[in-house]
Amino acid sequence: MASTDAPEIVVRRLPLYLRALTRLAEANHLITSSQELGAMLGISSAQIRKDLSYFGEFGKQGMGYEVPYLRDQLRRILQVDRHWEMVLVGAGDLGHAIANHAGFDRWGYQVVAVFDNDPHKVGQVMGGLTIRDVAELEETIRSLRVRIGIVAVPAAGAQAVAERMVLAGIRAILNYAPISLNLPPEVRVHAIDPVVGLQSMSYYLDLE
Amino acid sequence: MASTDAPEIVVRRLPLYLRALTRLAEANHLITSSQELGAMLGISSAQIRKDLSYFGEFGKQGMGYEVPYLRDQLRRILQVDRHWEMVLVGAGDLGHAIANHAGFDRWGYQVVAVFDNDPHKVGQVMGGLTIRDVAELEETIRSLRVRIGIVAVPAAGAQAVAERMVLAGIRAILNYAPISLNLPPEVRVHAIDPVVGLQSMSYYLDLE
Numbered sequence: 001m002a003s004t005d006a007p008e009i010v011v012r013r014l015p016l017y018l019r020a021l022t023r024l025a026e027a028n029h030l031i032t033s034s035q036e037l038g039a040m041l042g043i044s045s046a047q048i049r050k051d052l053s054y055f056g057e058f059g060k061q062g063m064g065y066e067v068p069y070l071r072d073q074l075r076r077i078l079q080v081d082r083h084w085e086m087v088l089v090g091a092g093d094l095g096h097a098i099a100n101h102a103g104f105d106r107w108g109y110q111v112v113a114v115f116d117n118d119p120h121k122v123g124q125v126m127g128g129l130t131i132r133d134v135a136e137l138e139e140t141i142r143s144l145r146v147r148i149g150i151v152a153v154p155a156a157g158a159q160a161v162a163e164r165m166v167l168a169g170i171r172a173i174l175n176y177a178p179i180s181l182n183l184p185p186e187v188r189v190h191a192i193d194p195v196v197g198l199q200s201m202s203y204y205l206d207l208e
Numbered sequence: 209m210a211s212t213d214a215p216e217i218v219v220r221r222l223p224l225y226l227r228a229l230t231r232l233a234e235a236n237h238l239i240t241s242s243q244e245l246g247a248m249l250g251i252s253s254a255q256i257r258k259d260l261s262y263f264g265e266f267g268k269q270g271m272g273y274e275v276p277y278l279r280d281q282l283r284r285i286l287q288v289d290r291h292w293e294m295v296l297v298g299a300g301d302l303g304h305a306i307a308n309h310a311g312f313d314r315w316g317y318q319v320v321a322v323f324d325n326d327p328h329k330v331g332q333v334m335g336g337l338t339i340r341d342v343a344e345l346e347e348t349i350r351s352l353r354v355r356i357g358i359v360a361v362p363a364a365g366a367q368a369v370a371e372r373m374v375l376a377g378i379r380a381i382l383n384y385a386p387i388s389l390n391l392p393p394e395v396r397v398h399a400i401d402p403v404v405g406l407q408s409m410s411y412y413l414d415l416e
Contacts, residue, residue, distance in 0.1 A: 007252075008250055008408075009250075009251065011408050011411050011412075012408045014407070014408065014411070015403070015404040015407035015408050016404065018407065019404070023388070042216055042217075043217065044215075077411065078407050078408070078410055078411050079410045079411060079413060080407050080410050084406070084410060084413075086406075092305070093301045093302070093304035093305040093308070094301070094302070094305035096301035097300070097301040097302035097305055098402070100301070101386065101402065102362070102363060102386050103386035103401070103402070103403045104402075104403065104406075107403045107406075107407070109403065109406055147413050147414075148406065148409070148410075148413075150402075154310070155310060171412075171413055171414070172406070172409035172410070172412070172413055174402055174405055174406060174409075178309070178310050178311035180231070188409040188412050188413075190402075190405030190406070190408065190409055191405075192400060192402055192405065193311070194306070194309065194311070194312075194358075194382055194398075194400055195223070195311045195312065195315045195317065196223040196224065196227070197382055197398030197399075197400065198292070198294075198315075198317055198356065198380070198382060198398070199222070199223035199226065199286050199288050199315070200216075200219050200220045200222065200223050200286070200398065201356070201380035201382075201396040201398055202286055202287045202288050202292060202356075202380070203219050203222070203285065203286050203287060204219075204379075204380070204396050205287060205292075205355050205356075205379055205380055205396075206355075206379070
């Protein structure tokens with residue numbers, strides 16, 4: 001559980017720092033600096049130093065940061081130095097792509113159950129898992145004690161699915177549906193929204 | 209083209225403000241404040257005022273912002289008050305989901321050509337478009353004068369596809385492949401990376 005008063009916007013940058021440090025460590029790069037991390041990520045060095053200062057003292061003035069040490073500390077702080085199980089609702093094209101996403105395993109995330117409300121899909125195998133009837137959602141979340149849910153259903157069904165997840169114990173939701181979920185404040189929601197990314201890039205495009 | 213010196217991190221927040229303002233406008237909410245926007249988005253009101261100040265004077269001290277006016281100004285600044293065409297490479301499950309994404313149309317983005325390197329997929333129809341051979345990628349980008357590309361191929365092929373897009377004129381890439389693309393600095397890249405979202409949520413989860 002969060003042990004500091006770091007603002008959420010700071011917490012959201014930590015995975016980017018972790019990603020950069022992991023890349024450096026894989027290249028056997030042992031020492032880095034807020035300047036180097038900043039150049040890799042497009043974030044100012046002052047911002048990086050301030051962000052990290054919420055969580056402790058990780059470097060020495062003028063000496064930079066030890067890459068493996070800072071990486072491991074960020075893994076601990078983010079609680080990603082463990083295995084997280086997830087349930088996925090929606091076994092359409094998007095659900096298939098998510099169930100087979102190559103990036104999850106590497107970072108300790110695993111889809112352990114997939115659900116759909118289409119009787120034709122229930123019982124089929126997807127990403128090595130048998131698709132379950134969404135009627136079993138709550139029971140499965142409770143019995144597996146899963147805390148992370150992925151919503152990959154059409155917009156019209158997303159809010160209801162998310163509410164059912166939360167009532168059964170889900171506390172973090174990755175939302176692929178193109179709507180904003182309205183959930184209790186203790187539930188974290190991260191929206192995968194390609195339009196937000198497109199809009200921030202359109203700003204830089206030359207009009208013809 | 210970018211007309212101010214706003215840092216990229218500020219530009220990346222503008223679509224969130226636009227989204228919130230659009231929601232308010234749809235609810236016939238005519239006046240808002242940096243406090244209200246901040247509460248909707250989890251961003252401090254001071255940050256919102258500072259971000260907007262890069263682009264002009266949009267409100268009067270103590271009077272708040274006129275919702276439709278600020279929304280329209282942000283649409284103009286972000287250059288999203290027009291139609292943007294995109295090419296998509298990768299006609300797998302993920303490509304299907306992207307081609308059918310309900311959020312694009314509403315915001316003026318349209319996939320106009322889909323490519324794959326699998327001869328069995330070429331010629332099939334996906335999202336209303338006939339899948340083209342990726343050998344035609346450059347020619348299509350040039351003839352349609354498209355500036356935005358979507359990479360939805362496996363990690364191993366992503367860098368090569370992105371480089372081909374850039375050589376043909378693409379200047380903004382939405383990257384779904386789970387790797388970092390290494391491209392010239394004038395090309396904007398937005399990565400759709402569910403792991404970054406999961407990691408920032410894991411921070412808040414209670415361990416058992």
